[in-house]
Amino acid sequence: MGAEDLGGGTGSASSLRQEREARGWTMAEVAQRLHINEAQVRALEAGRYEALPGAAFARGFLKNYALLLGLDPAPLLASYDASSGGVAVRPTERVLPDSEGPMLDYSWRTIGVSLLALLILVLLAWWIWEGRGPAEPASSMAPAASVAGKAVAVVPAQAPAPAVIRSAPAAAASPAAVVAGTGSSPLLPAAADLVFQFSGNCWVQVKDATGKVLLAELGRAGAQAQVSGGVPPYQVLVGNVKGVVITYHGAAVAFPAHSQQGVARLRIGVAPVASAASAAPVAPVRSGRPLQAAVPLATPASGATSSVSSTASGSSEVSHAP
């Protein structure tokens, strides 16, 4: 139907316009019949196929338009194919949209760095945890030891021992550590480390650094209790702060300012120097009686320094030299 004589070259696209005008239709009418918009009809007639949405639709519109006008669509489609590089409609090339990458990119480098950081953290934590025991005393020990050395050399008459001896005769219940009461060698006044002078009823408990309970008793008013021979520092628990006065190597121990309902926890004394610790202090406790030779050996070291650190509820630490 006239397609043959009109077809060929660019005439194919323009044949649509000629046929439409021959029929006296406007573009708007054609657009309405094809249910496409006028711009698309104009593009079809002008052969501007790039204005149409893709090959599948462009060919479809072209075919529908040709059929509407009663033209043979074949030459029109051939001219379309020629203008678009000689290919008809092909299956879609790109089936999936290209993705940029995973949403959260955990690359091996990131993972490696994270693992390394974690390892370092763990090692650090372990080192601090492990180092806590020795590290803390070590920090307070270093000056203590040097002071001790000086003290022994320069000031020989610091002598905490007499002070203790003076208060020694009081009876005490603790069999292991209380020197005066047990009296297996009553003639030898043991150098008591801690002396409790009770002015009211008061529960006291003393543990040494090894965790051994040296004293646990209820002191009555006017009574006195002594503790010696343990491994300092001592953990002291006092039930009634107002009812007791504690002296450590002759120096009175101050209670922490805020003690809850009269209860106070104290940490008294410092650990002995390594050599002294191995030689001296454990022996009297273990044997059940104070060893005279051992105690004086320990006392100058700790006595000279006599640093008393008191801990309120184990948190804050106050240390002062007498």
Place this chain on the structure above:
Amino acid sequence: MIFNRFLGLFSNDLAVDLGTANTLIYVRGKGIVLSEPSVVAIRTGRHGANRRIQAVGEEAKRMLGRTPANITAIRPLKDGVIADFQITEAMLKYFIKRVHHQRFLRPSPRIIVCVPYGATQVERRAIRESAQSAGAREVHLIEEPMAAAIGAGLPVAEPTGSMVVDIGGGTTEVGVIALGGVVYSQSVRVGGDKMDEAIINYIRRNYGMLIGEGTSEEIKKTVGCAYPGNELLSMEVRGRNLAEGIPRTFTITSNEILEALQEPLGAIVGAIKLALEQTPPELAGDIAERGMVLTGGGALLRDLDKLIMEETGLPVIVAEDPLTCVAKGGGRALEELERLGEVFADD
């Protein structure tokens, strides 16, 4: 497993459009190599033993409705899904063997099978297992609207909506596709078969004549139309007169077929309208600008595009070579089987 992989070296990967009416096979690197009706003729020996395949495909289709007692011509798929598992398997096996030319080793291809979007899990599994039993070493399923859209050359990967209506033998699939995935799909079990049925019923009701499925399909292809056109077509039909019991010839026109097809066509248009109602507005805007594309054998029904165009007021395009769109789309997915994992459907 290793043996299968070894056999795979001697097999061509396939995309199979296992349709209710026709089965198409696309071979990787070669294109569509087989297009046959999905019909199998089975010959049964004495006392029901020794069942053998008499014919498959076109030859079997000619036997439909013309078989003696010992031969049954069966269409193993109904409404887009497997109705007879064993026969589907036998048919697939036959087709797979036909597209493999070497005879020494059992073919063990990787297969992509197209399934209707509305297929249930059981139906998908049946298709998968039937392909596996037919010798596939790997089976991937792809949904028909997706395959049809790819095959029709629609820009499925773009962030614009593309609407495709695939009218097959058993089902009509309406799909809205964007960014490589199905945004909305509607599947109705109305297709070419229902149209044939409608024609048979119409002729029996109005003419008192009984015709077979084959004749009905012939009528649909020759004078069937979906929209009143300018020209009136007519066709001579032979059938058995119900009142007289004698074969008679009568003439039927396209207008009568149009009337006969009202019900299935109404169902298809209804599905399209429902899909349009459910489409997100941005995509609906895209569809209004570009229109929808018809694929599948049903798209060849005269003036069906015009009917849908008038009913929806949107541009409607019949795809190039609509019968092969799904197979071509499956084949396109097959070409990039390794890369396109996301396109395939789950069980």
